Amino acid sequence: MSLMQGSILRASELVDNVLDFARGRLGGGMTLSRDASAPLGPVFEQVVAEIVSVNPDHDIETHFEVQEPVDCDGVRLGQLLSNLLGNAVTHGAKDQPIAVRVTAVDGELTISVANGGQPIDEAARRKLFQPFFREEIRPNQSGLGLGLHIASEIAKAHGGNLEVTSDENVTRFAFTMPLETAEP
Ligand SMILES: Nc1ncnc2c1ncn2[C@@H]1O[C@H](COP(=O)(O)OP(=O)(O)O)[C@@H](O)[C@H]1O
Ligand SMILES: [Mg+2]
Numbered sequence: 001m002s003l004m005q006g007s008i009l010r011a012s013e014l015v016d017n018v019l020d021f022a023r024g025r026l027g028g029g030m031t032l033s034r035d036a037s038a039p040l041g042p043v044f045e046q047v048v049a050e051i052v053s054v055n056p057d058h059d060i061e062t063h064f065e066v067q068e069p070v071d072c073d074g075v076r077l078g079q080l081l082s083n084l085l086g087n088a089v090t091h092g093a094k095d096q097p098i099a100v101r102v103t104a105v106d107g108e109l110t111i112s113v114a115n116g117g118q119p120i121d122e123a124a125r126r127k128l129f130q131p132f133f134r135e136e137i138r139p140n141q142s143g144l145g146l147g148l149h150i151a152s153e154i155a156k157a158h159g160g161n162l163e164v165t166s167d168e169n170v171t172r173f174a175f176t177m178p179l180e181t182a183e184p
Contacts, residue, residue, distance in 0.1 A: 006054040010142055013082060017146040020153070021131060030157045032073035040066050043078040044102050044111075048085065055089050059097040066104040068179055072158055077111065077175075080154045080162075083147035084113040084173045090143065091135075092171065093117035104179060109160070112174035120166040128164060151175070 024030060041064055052060055081100070088098045092115030099114045120128065120135065127133045129152040134145040148162075151173075155162040160177025 009050055009054055010086075013086060013147075014142065014144065016079065017083070017150045018144065020150050021146050024153060030076075030153050032076060032157050034071050034073050036069045036071040038074050040070055040072070040074055040077070040102075040104070043074045044081055044100075047078050047082045048100060051082070051085050051089060058089055058094065060085075060089075060100065061097055062100045062102075064102050066102060066109075068104045068107075070104050070109050070179060072109070072177070073154075076154045076157070080151045080175060081111055081113070083151045084111070084175075087147060087173070088113050088115035088171075091115075091117065107179045109177050109179055110174060112172055114170050114172040116170060119168055120164065120171055125164055125166060129162070148173075 020030070044064060048060065048062055052058075081102075085098070085100060092098060096116030099112075101110065101112045101114075103110045124133075124135050129148050131149040132145040133148075134141070134143065152162045155175050155177070158177045160175055162173065162175045165172050165174075
């Protein structure tokens with residue numbers, strides 16, 4: 001993977017997030033195309049492979065355990081994972097492993113990403129999911145602070161939840177959604 005491809009990947013993620021934010025503000029909200037029969041594994045493997053190829057020196061461990069069909073929008077959940085994993089690589093400690101877990105067991109889908117590094121303090125944790133929030137603004141920083149906002153919108157559209165925990169050992173973002181939605 002060349003430097004150029006890495007830049008293209010980041011730029012296209014940025015554009016996706018900005019367009020989704022604009023669409024949300026124009027009304028309409030986030031629409032999903034759910035498909036319970038589409039296999040989820042390959043979607044997540046692709047997202048991880050892309051980020052691994054741009055960050056070959058970062059130790060990224062994955063655990064996939066999707067045994068039950070998931071009625072969801074795989075493209076959107078792939079975008080959610082991409083935003084979380086991109087953040088772990090960008091904002092976490094470079095010399096500590098990142099753990100990605102996707103499980104669909106016991107009636108619940110969980111997508112979690114954990115990294116080391118400076119903890120996110122409580123005041124910041126409360127604002128993290130608001131559009132354009134960034135903890136610190138660095139020169140040449142490409143992110144706009146939309147990734148977590150979009151990820152939380154994707155979570156909400158699925159009737160799920162996106163939560164963060166952070167201390168000196170680990171910062172973990174976890175999306176959960178029930179696999180069985182109540183029949184109307
Ligand atoms: N895994 C993480 N570890 C530490 N800080 C994080 C992590 N993910 C997000 N953050 C903080 O939350 C802010 C918002 O994240 P995000 O919405 O994805 O925006 P961006 O990545 O464009 O800055 C980041 O700027 C960073 O300060
Ligand atoms: Mg981000």
